[in-house]
Amino acid sequence: MQYKAMSLSLALALAAPLAWGEASVADYRAQLADKDANPGFLVIDRGEMLFKEKRGPKNASLEKCDFGLGPGKLKGAYAQLPRYFKDTKRVQDLESRLMTCMVTLQGYTEDEIKQKLYADQRKNEDNTPMEAIAAYVAYQSDGMKIDPPMKHAAEKDTVKLGEAMFWRRHGPMDFSCATCHAEEGKRVRLQSLVNVYNAKDIQATMTTWPTYRVSHGVVRNMQHRMWDCHWQMRTPDIDYGSPASVALISFLTNQAKGGIYDLPGIKR
Amino acid sequence: MKSKLIIAALLSVAFNPAAADSKFVANLDKVVAESFKPGPGQDMSRLVQDETQKVCSETRNNPSAAQAAAINAREAATIKYPASGKLMGDWKNGEKLVKDGFGMRIGNIEPDKADRQKGGNGGNCYACHALDPKEVAAGNLGPSLTGYGALRGSGEEIVKYTYNKLYNTQATVACSNMPRVGHNGILTPEQVADVTAYLVSPESSLNQKK
Numbered sequence: 001m002q003y004k005a006m007s008l009s010l011a012l013a014l015a016a017p018l019a020w021g022e023a024s025v026a027d028y029r030a031q032l033a034d035k036d037a038n039p040g041f042l043v044i045d046r047g048e049m050l051f052k053e054k055r056g057p058k059n060a061s062l063e064k065c066d067f068g069l070g071p072g073k074l075k076g077a078y079a080q081l082p083r084y085f086k087d088t089k090r091v092q093d094l095e096s097r098l099m100t101c102m103v104t105l106q107g108y109t110e111d112e113i114k115q116k117l118y119a120d121q122r123k124n125e126d127n128t129p130m131e132a133i134a135a136y137v138a139y140q141s142d143g144m145k146i147d148p149p150m151k152h153a154a155e156k157d158t159v160k161l162g163e164a165m166f167w168r169r170h171g172p173m174d175f176s177c178a179t180c181h182a183e184e185g186k187r188v189r190l191q192s193l194v195n196v197y198n199a200k201d202i203q204a205t206m207t208t209w210p211t212y213r214v215s216h217g218v219v220r221n222m223q224h225r226m227w228d229c230h231w232q233m234r235t236p237d238i239d240y241g242s243p244a245s246v247a248l249i250s251f252l253t254n255q256a257k258g259g260i261y262d263l264p265g266i267k268r
Numbered sequence: 269m270k271s272k273l274i275i276a277a278l279l280s281v282a283f284n285p286a287a288a289d290s291k292f293v294a295n296l297d298k299v300v301a302e303s304f305k306p307g308p309g310q311d312m313s314r315l316v317q318d319e320t321q322k323v324c325s326e327t328r329n330n331p332s333a334a335q336a337a338a339i340n341a342r343e344a345a346t347i348k349y350p351a352s353g354k355l356m357g358d359w360k361n362g363e364k365l366v367k368d369g370f371g372m373r374i375g376n377i378e379p380d381k382a383d384r385q386k387g388g389n390g391g392n393c394y395a396c397h398a399l400d401p402k403e404v405a406a407g408n409l410g411p412s413l414t415g416y417g418a419l420r421g422s423g424e425e426i427v428k429y430t431y432n433k434l435y436n437t438q439a440t441v442a443c444s445n446m447p448r449v450g451h452n453g454i455l456t457p458e459q460v461a462d463v464t465a466y467l468v469s470p471e472s473s474l475n476q477k478k
Contacts, residue, residue: 118377157292161299164292167328168300169321171314172372172387172454173447176325180409188395189405227377236310237375244303 025192032214032266040135040212040264043127043219047136050129056106065101067094067137078141079261082250084152091158093249095134095223096241102130117240118224121216135210135219135264142263146206148253155250162251165244166196175233177248191268196255206256208265215268222249293326309376324443336442344439347432348450350457355431355464356422362466363473365459366393367403372454387453391434391463396446399474410446417468418475431464 051062067077068085082093088100102108119125127135150156169176177196180186186193194205210221220228226245230238238245306312320339323331331339349355369392371384379385393399396409399416420426432439435450435457450460466472 120378122378160292161295164296164325165299168296168317168325170317172452174321174324174452175447178328179445183409186407186409188407188409190407231373231375231378234372234374235314236304236306236312237377239303239305242303243299247299 025190028268038212038264038266039217040210040219040266043132043212044136044139044264046127047129047132047134051133051136055129056102056108058105058107060105060107062098062101062105062133064105065098067097074137074140076141076144078138079144079147081148082155082158082246082253083149084154090243091152091154091246091250093222093241093246094138095130095221096246098130098134098137099241114240118220118227119216119218121213121218124217127218131219131221131224134221138210138221138261139263141261144261146203146253146256146259146261148250148257150254158247158250159254160251161243162247162249162254165248166251171234173234177229196252199255199258202252203256203259206252207259207261208263208267210263211265211267213267219264222252307376309374309379311374314374320438320443327443329443329445331442339438339442340440343436343442343448343451344432346448346451347435347439348457349431350461352458355427355461356469357458357461357463357465359462359465359469359472359474361459362462362464365390365455365463366399366466368392369395369454388456388459391449391455391459393463401478413467414474416474417470417472418477420468422468422470427464427468430468431460434460434463 054061064071066072066085066087067074068080068083069075069077078094081097082091084091085097085100092100099110099113102113103110113130116128117130119127119131148155150159166177166181169179173179180188180193181196184195184198186195194201196202209225210219212218213220223240223245226248227238227240230236300315304310304312304315317325320342323335323339327335350357368390371380371389372387373380374385393413394403394406396407398406398408398412398414401414416430417426434455436448437444437446438448447454449455450457455463466474469475
């Protein structure tokens with residue numbers, strides 16, 4: 001037993017940094033892959049309670065929220081987002097649509113909601129209601145194909161705008177999203193980077209968001225990911241549900257079309 | 269009339285991708301202005317693109333020969349040297365600067381401490397480059413720099429080339445993925461000289477035979 005362990009560590013030590021780094025990321029993910037043990041389910045359960053609870057100045061639940069398939073229809077809604085909404089006259093993703101419903105059905109203001117969007121993992125905070133509810137609604141599309149509509153001109157435009165935004169270089173690092181996410185086999189330190197122009201790669205990514213993030217101890221969604229990337233790009237905070245963030249998410253979702261949602265994800 | 273315009277716009281999207289792309293790029297500044305809210309903690313100037321960033325964005329880092337030449341000339345003109353004139357500084361400090369780099373993150377959600385929001389914290393080079401083989405956690409977005417000086421010598425030309433590359437990589441490679449470390453204020457000229465020494469100096473730990 002001891003002999004086997006020693007030669008394994010010797011092999012790892014002698015392996016080139018590239019191989020070691022990639023093998024260990026794959027092993028790490030394999031060990032996390034037991035879905036029943038995903039702490040994200042606790043957040044989804046809490047999200048379901050919050051979704052059905054009467055909240056806000058209007059003392060109403062979110063059960064009449066229209067995520068694109070009609071009021072209250074949750075099954076498959078996330079799989080068909082982002083999409084154009086007639087009432088708001090714009091393309092929206094899950095998180096921005098959820099904010100629309102919290103405002104119109106429950107009477108919260110956008111400013112109120114934006115005061116505290118995300119759990120601060122540095123303070124061991126739990127997910128905010130917004131994050132928990134988004135996780136719950138997304139989970140209703142588990143097992144379904146990524147299939148955002150591309151009928152309305154605004155839906156097509158938003159994807160193209162998202163791709164333009166993907167290549168926009170700005171900030172003191174001269175970074176664009178493409179700096180890290182447009183080439184095969186790249187990594188930052190030992191964190192492998194998804195290539196959005198590789199269909200299998202981007203499908204593996206987009207089908208597993210929202211995700212429990214082990215390093216955060218909470219569930220994170222795509223809006224948070226867009227914020228996180230821009231924070232690392234050293235830009236100001238990208239606004240929650242903003243046109244640029246929705247455009248980026250539209251582009252990425254479209255790149256991953258046909259992938260099957262496997263939710264909630266679990267990642268570093 | 270309106271429907272004819274809409275049809276024309278949709279047709280241009282369908283059959284002329286290049287024109288459509290530039291249409292979206294032109295609209296992008298407006299969308300960006302609507303997507304980042306100004307206020308305390310938000311340095312909006314970071315979103316303003318300079319000419320080089322604009323060209324590299326529009327061409328997706330594939331500028332024409334003429335555009336590349338213009339970028340090289342523009343960026344070469346920005347290069348500043350330390351007041352001492354010495355392009356090789358202290359390699360031990362350079363080694364620290366290569367390893368460090370946390371900083372310059374702003375906003376109201378997880379900003380770095382105030383004194384680390386400006387540059388001068390380090391280059392975070394291991395994010396993209398392999399350097400000392402003892403450091404396994406090295407990225408591969410950029411080429412390996414292991415044994416940099418051992419492979420190239422430490423003549424005046426190599427020193428100057430290396431310093432210039434660090435200070436502003438686009439003086440030689442238009443639309444390079446690498447940040448313009450000196451020009452953008454990530455490192456001061458003196459710090460660039462220290463990193464140059466770490467890379468090039470025969471005494472540097474990077475260039476010792478194992």
